[in-house]
Amino acid sequence: MDKFIIKGGRRLSGEVEISGAKNAAVAIIPAVILSDEPCILENVPQIRDVSISMKILYEMGADITMLGKHTVKIDASGITEPIVPYEMAKHMRASYYFLGTLLGKFKRARVSMPGGCYLGDRPIDQHLKAFSALGANCTNDHGMIDIQADSLIGNQIYFDCVTVGATINAMLAAVKATGLTVIENAAKEPHVVDLANFLNSMGADIMGAGTDVIKIRGVKRLRGTTYAIIPDQIEAGTYMVAAAATRGDVLIKNVIPKHLESITAKLEKIGVSVEEFDDSVHVTVDGPLVKTNIKTMPHPGFPTDMQPQISTLLCLAEGTSIVTEDIFNNRFRYVDELRRMGADISVDGKVAVIEGVGKLMGAPVTAPDLRAGAALVVAGLAAHGITEIEDIYHIERGYENIEEKLRGLGADIIKKSVPGSAVRKVAL
Ligand code: EPZ
Numbered sequence: 001m002d003k004f005i006i007k008g009g010r011r012l013s014g015e016v017e018i019s020g021a022k023n024a025a026v027a028i029i030p031a032v033i034l035s036d037e038p039c040i041l042e043n044v045p046q047i048r049d050v051s052i053s054m055k056i057l058y059e060m061g062a063d064i065t066m067l068g069k070h071t072v073k074i075d076a077s078g079i080t081e082p083i084v085p086y087e088m089a090k091h092m093r094a095s096y097y098f099l100g101t102l103l104g105k106f107k108r109a110r111v112s113m114p115g116g117c118y119l120g121d122r123p124i125d126q127h128l129k130a131f132s133a134l135g136a137n138c139t140n141d142h143g144m145i146d147i148q149a150d151s152l153i154g155n156q157i158y159f160d161c162v163t164v165g166a167t168i169n170a171m172l173a174a175v176k177a178t179g180l181t182v183i184e185n186a187a188k189e190p191h192v193v194d195l196a197n198f199l200n201s202m203g204a205d206i207m208g209a210g211t212d213v214i215k216i217r218g219v220k221r222l223r224g225t226t227y228a229i230i231p232d233q234i235e236a237g238t239y240m241v242a243a244a245a246t247r248g249d250v251l252i253k254n255v256i257p258k259h260l261e262s263i264t265a266k267l268e269k270i271g272v273s274v275e276e277f278d279d280s281v282h283v284t285v286d287g288p289l290v291k292t293n294i295k296t297m298p299h300p301g302f303p304t305d306m307q308p309q310i311s312t313l314l315c316l317a318e319g320t321s322i323v324t325e326d327i328f329n330n331r332f333r334y335v336d337e338l339r340r341m342g343a344d345i346s347v348d349g350k351v352a353v354i355e356g357v358g359k360l361m362g363a364p365v366t367a368p369d370l371r372a373g374a375a376l377v378v379a380g381l382a383a384h385g386i387t388e389i390e391d392i393y394h395i396e397r398g399y400e401n402i403e404e405k406l407r408g409l410g411a412d413i414i415k416k417s418v419p420g421s422a423v424r425k426v427a428l
Helices: 022-034 048-060 093-106 125-133 164-174 190-201 233-245 257-270 304-314 335-340 370-382 402-408
Strands: 003-007 013-017 039-042 063-068 071-075 108-112 137-141 144-148 156-158 180-184 205-207 213-217 226-228 249-253 272-276 280-285 320-324 344-348 351-355 364-366 386-390 412-416
Touching: 003 370, 013 402, 022 039, 022 048, 022 093, 022 164, 022 190, 022 233, 048 063, 048 071, 048 093, 093 108, 093 125, 093 144, 093 164, 125 137, 125 144, 125 156, 125 164, 164 180, 164 190, 164 213, 190 205, 190 226, 233 249, 233 257, 233 272, 233 280, 233 304, 233 370, 257 272, 257 280, 257 304, 304 320, 304 335, 304 351, 304 370, 335 344, 335 364, 335 370, 364 370, 370 386, 370 402, 370 412, 402 412
Parallel strands: 013 249, 039 226, 156 180, 364 386
Antiparallel strands: 003 386, 003 412, 039 071, 063 071, 108 144, 137 144, 180 213, 205 213, 249 280, 272 280, 320 351, 344 351
16 A cells, blocks of 8 residues: 655645645535536545546546646536446445435436445435435435435425535535425535535525525526635645644645634644634744643534544643544544554543643554544654554545645655555545
């Protein structure tokens, strides 16, 4: 398997450009199917999950033309079969967005059940609840989710829990339904808003995205559009933490500071200085890092996708920090890897107790999933000595050119390709 080799202890300094948001892109790319005309997407991140999404579209019959490094033209009018087979869907959990978009376009969808995941139990009952509320019949046919509807009629959908995926899938299915759909207890993440803005740019009628009540009036057809994907708040947050962990001085560009508010607030509490500009943030550390308690919550709370990274930073802070993972029930799998580097963390269910150790030691570690892998990169950058990180394909799912961007900030990181490395099934 490919691996990163990091010689830690160097302060990051300089400027880094943030790419388009993974979790917006993996929703917007399938949503192109809803349009009867070609769409042009800009600021598309060059990451594995995006290439998998586009490969699925291509295999289904879409015409895909790269107009630039981060700009793609997609004409999905050639797609006639609303089916995504297991072989294609198994590599990426977000393939479940093809359920909503194919149902919304064809009133039929057959997509493989999302793969087993690394973060604990991740059911899709709320997705199916939304589809059923619109009049669809959902069955599990030998591991394929089979959904069909004679017609899709707008309805009231109240989610039992705040769920990004089900909120997005409900929008995709309802956007061409007959009449009004009201989604209550909706997720408010920036990528939920970005999808709604994309659909509205195609002629949809969606109001309230970003609040917990989203209203969708069905429209008959959706036209082509040109749309720029928002910057990735989690990639930006990861570089903010990396700058702090190395006591660096970094300007993080192409961000929306409002999307980073909860991350900035916690970093400032830890003792990190964050200076905000229109589309960038400047991160420095002057004094000591101090213990801070973190609890992950739906947006605008502290994002679960930043929990492994900020926990790594707290290993370097003075005192005892408490981190509560309130979204997923198994998102501490990186802790064993950090312990190999000298971290002092004890985990009991959803709570991690972190005793600051002041410094970490380089060691060979393995990335268990995407954000845990990013946390191990942060640890390696801060550690004394050499850290080798295996299974970096997890990290490359969500971070464009991470080793190049870090080298641009002065990090000593190289990617070592190991013969015979194969991409294993991943699902997040
Ligand atoms: C999205 O996953 C993101 N993935 C995740 O990012 C992110 O961690 C998560 O939202 C929370 O922000 C993409 O956008 C592709 P959820 P999703 O539905 O949609 C429960 C990353 O690192 N739930 O908001 O799967 C679920 O078990 C990835 O980029 C149900 O019970 O998350 C979880 O406990 C990791 N039933 C909670 O809701 C359902 O039908 C939140 O899940 C759906 C979800």
